[in-house]
Amino acid sequence: MSEATHVQWFPGHMAKTRRIMASNMKLVDAVVEITDARIPYSSRNPEIKKIVGAKPRLVLLNKADSADANMTDRWIEYYKKQGVRAIATDCRSGRNVNRFYSELKELLKEDISRWEAKGMTGRPIRIMIVGIPNVGKSSFINRLAGAKTAKVEDRPGVTRGKQWVSLDEGFELLDMPGVLWPKFEDKLVGERLAFTGAVKDRILDTEFLACRLLEFLKDNYNELLEARYGITTGDIPPCDDETAGCVVGYEILERIGRKRGFLVSGGEINTERAANTVLDEYRSGKIGRMTLEQPRIRK
Incomplete structure (x- = not known):
């Protein structure tokens, strides 16, 4: 293929992941969506918004140490105006990774207060973590867990099944495999995903x-x-x-x-x-x- 026009990329395990994600949404209190700070737009699966619905959501602009810092600030401000909480993180350096906990507690403060009022102090905070392939999701989880709980490999399509991971501060995290959407109508999106390795090199x-x-x-x-x-x-x-x-x-x-x-x-x-x-x-x-x-x- 000589160009990225209408790239189609939808392996069977990705279709299965969408179904798993939707069926498990009721089990979690919030969703953490990991994106690539170098391509914040292209690395967001537009179908995730439909699946997540009204569930509280935190967006992480990961690999921020490889992105233009001024542009990352602009993206965070953009999300703020959209009413979406977002932070810049980097798994390799560990920058802002532990801020994940305080941001989620702030996001869920009304729910936490309601649980405590009902005597449910110490109730686990259950989070689903989602993102397209190769945005550093497994590396992020490993940073939080302090051990290699999620398989890490610098190629798309490594994590294939859901898994629960116990974290500090009473958090439980449901990891979802990386999932893309059926068709890239915007050829620039397909190209940028290929630049970062989110789709396999053989596609283009x-x-x-x-x-x-x-x-x-x-x-x-x-x-x-x-x-x-x-x-x-x-x-x-x-x-x-x-x-x-x-x-x-x-x-x-x-x-x-x-x-x-x-x-x-x-x-x-x-x-x-x-x-x-x-x-x-x-x-x-x-x-x-x-x-x-x-x-x-x-x-």
Whole structure:
């Protein structure tokens, strides 16, 4: 596939997860939705809102140490205006992970007061944790639990069944497998999910993905791009329209390949190797802190 138009990605276990999520909603007091702070819009499953309904919800912008800090602040303010409590977290550094408890207690303070009035002091606070694949959900749970209770692997589709996890401060957490939605009508959403590894690389061509990412970086984070790869991009003319495809991105990809010495026989540039390098270094945060989308209202 050469582009991300109308990507469809709906394995059977994801359909099953939706049913499990809906049937277990009555067992929990609140829902914690983990998103990727680099793509806060694209990493939110629009179907979760329908399943959660009126249940109290806390949104975590995870991997915040890899995101643009100013943009993360804008997203938190955006959620606040929408009446949604949100915090920025990072599982690798542990930043704000334990704030999870105080935020949930504040979110549920009226329920907690009502339980205490009924003599139910010490009643467990039961939380469902949801999110699409590869947003760091398992790593977050392991940070909270202090042990490797959830299987962690840097690829989508690892956690397959629901599991309860006992946490500190009287919390019980119901972990749901990562779940995407049936079809990405917005091709940019599909691309951004592929950039971060939320969908498997085989869904889209890696060179196409790297080119699209490099085009965005040139327009929005060019200093980081040039500093990481020791190249200049100012002399590359912009695309006149969408029909130009990945001309700009491919030129940058070739420059990166040449700079890194990714050459094959005859001096030809190994653009596939360069593409894999760009995607790997973006996902690991080596290029720098960046956010790929600004706050907007999802219809």
